Amino acid sequence: IGMPRAQWASRLGFILAAAGSAVGLGNIWKFPYITGNNGGGAFVLVYLGCIAIVGLPIMMAELMIGRHTQRDAVGAFVQLEGKRSFWLSAGWVSVIAAFIICSYYSVVAGWTLDYVYRALIGSFSGEPAEAIESMFGTLIADGPRQLIWQAIFLLLCLGIVIGGVQKGIERWSKILMPILFLLLGLLFINGMLSKGAWEGFAFMFRPDFSKLSAGSVLEALGHSFFTLSLGMAAMITYGSYLNKTEDLLAASLRVVILDTLIALMAGLAIFSVVFSVGMEPAAGPGLVFKTIPVVFSQIPGGALLAIVFFLLLAFAALTSNISLLEAQVAYFIDERGWSRKKATVFLAGLAFVVGIPTALSYNTLADWEVIGERNFFDSADLIASNYLLPIAGLLIALYVGWFWSGSKEKEELVAGGSGWVYPTWHFLIRYVSPLAVAVVLYFKAKESGLFTWLGGWF
Ligand code: PHE
Ligand code: NA
Numbered sequence: 001i002g003m004p005r006a007q008w009a010s011r012l013g014f015i016l017a018a019a020g021s022a023v024g025l026g027n028i029w030k031f032p033y034i035t036g037n038n039g040g041g042a043f044v045l046v047y048l049g050c051i052a053i054v055g056l057p058i059m060m061a062e063l064m065i066g067r068h069t070q071r072d073a074v075g076a077f078v079q080l081e082g083k084r085s086f087w088l089s090a091g092w093v094s095v096i097a098a099f100i101i102c103s104y105y106s107v108v109a110g111w112t113l114d115y116v117y118r119a120l121i122g123s124f125s126g127e128p129a130e131a132i133e134s135m136f137g138t139l140i141a142d143g144p145r146q147l148i149w150q151a152i153f154l155l156l157c158l159g160i161v162i163g164g165v166q167k168g169i170e171r172w173s174k175i176l177m178p179i180l181f182l183l184l185g186l187l188f189i190n191g192m193l194s195k196g197a198w199e200g201f202a203f204m205f206r207p208d209f210s211k212l213s214a215g216s217v218l219e220a221l222g223h224s225f226f227t228l229s230l231g232m233a234a235m236i237t238y239g240s241y242l243n244k245t246e247d248l249l250a251a252s253l254r255v256v257i258l259d260t261l262i263a264l265m266a267g268l269a270i271f272s273v274v275f276s277v278g279m280e281p282a283a284g285p286g287l288v289f290k291t292i293p294v295v296f297s298q299i300p301g302g303a304l305l306a307i308v309f310f311l312l313l314a315f316a317a318l319t320s321n322i323s324l325l326e327a328q329v330a331y332f333i334d335e336r337g338w339s340r341k342k343a344t345v346f347l348a349g350l351a352f353v354v355g356i357p358t359a360l361s362y363n364t365l366a367d368w369e370v371i372g373e374r375n376f377f378d379s380a381d382l383i384a385s386n387y388l389l390p391i392a393g394l395l396i397a398l399y400v401g402w403f404w405s406g407s408k409e410k411e412e413l414v415a416g417g418s419g420w421v422y423p424t425w426h427f428l429i430r431y432v433s434p435l436a437v438a439v440v441l442y443f444k445a446k447e448s449g450l451f452t453w454l455g456g457w458f
Pocket of ligand 2: 021022023024026027226227228229259
């Protein structure tokens with residue numbers, strides 16, 4: 001109050017910050033292995049479709065809501081519809097999702113720091129494969145060690161977010177993102193020059209429709225939310241610092257294209273080297289924390305490549321997690337009148353405390369392999385990415401498509417873009433996106449046994 005609201009200093013700053021949020025562990029670790037598991041090229045096609053007809057329109061909707069209201073995700077709906085509106089739920093679900101994801105994301109980010117450290121001191125060099133693979137088990141069974149890395153990671157996030165929009169997030173995105181592109185570029189070139197390059201291409205792009213199931217489509221859609229940081233208040237918040245003259249379609253397109261390119265490049269970089277030493281790509285955390293260090297211990301220049309790879313993961317996690325922290329910080333600043341400093345310290349501390357059970361939830365390596373039984377980590381991820389994000393996304397699409405009347409943004413889309421932009425976007429956000437998300441939610445709920453549990457009413 002009184003102070004002018006923070007804004008990005010430049011368009012490039014915004015694009016890099018938003019791309020920093022989008023490009024994360026989801027691109028470099030999760031996308032490659034879910035692609036491999038779901039039939040390669042066939043899955044990539046489905047995924048690209050989901051990004052285009054659901055991800056992009058919802059990203060535009062979130063940026064619009066943020067820019068129009070200049071508030072945090074909850075405040076945005078208060079401003080649009082008043083304090084008692086049902087639509088506040090869209091803001092609340094988003095902020096709660098940000099909170100949950102922030103807590104476990106920072107645990108995994110802590111692992112990446114631990115691996116940066118190991119790579120730097122040369123732990124992987126000259127070790128037999130079993131010894132390297134067992135390092136991951138040792139780490140996740142070691143509570144204090146994980147908590148120290150998690151704390152260091154959150155302190156880094158805190159240090160950036162406390163600096164504010166321009167001097168913290170934007171400035172650091174402008175430093176970290178170019179380095180991230182450079183690191184990935186190095187790994188990509190290395191992969192393309194390795195003898196597993198063709199096999200890597202085939203694994204990622206050769207369509208195997210027999211592996212493509214209804215479950216794959218659900219996975220593709222769910223991942224398109226996670227990877228674009230949708231449904232978790234991050235894009236609403238980043239949009240709220242956006243200049244009124246910015247072309248939203250162009251900005252969203254740049255972020256979406258960057259995110260997608262980086263995911264594809266990461267997949268090629270990873271699988272090419274994995275195949276070059278004749279290994280099988282593992283699924284899940286095993287891919288980056290077990291297979292990759294083994295691969296790098298066996299190829300020339302691998303000691304350096306391991307440092308590059310884990311730094312890449314750590315930077316990607318850092319720029320993503322600051323957006324999660326900022327989304328919550330903005331709520332406390334805008335709605336509760338807290339200072340940025342107080343909000344940031346409080347929320348980073350809270351993320352640490354809530355992350356504790358996650359960090360302690362694995363006692364042995366075998367826990368990862370127990371299928372069907374969920375520990376704290378998996379439950380948090382399941383609730384947040386399978387339910388909260390799609391629910392928030394659905395509410396946002398419904399709100400913007402059907403209930404948000406008289407928005408200047410819509411006029412801007414018509415005026416700024418060429419004639420087809422607004423009608424196309426409106427059609428997608430009104431019909432296609434909500435329907436697709438609703439179908440996904442229905443099947444997920446069904447698969448989880450929710451309906452049987454509710455007494456078979458459906
Ligand atoms: N989009 C990030 C990724 O792909 C994850 C993320 C989730 C970022 C939530 C911000 C908020 O890994
Ligand atoms: Na992403």
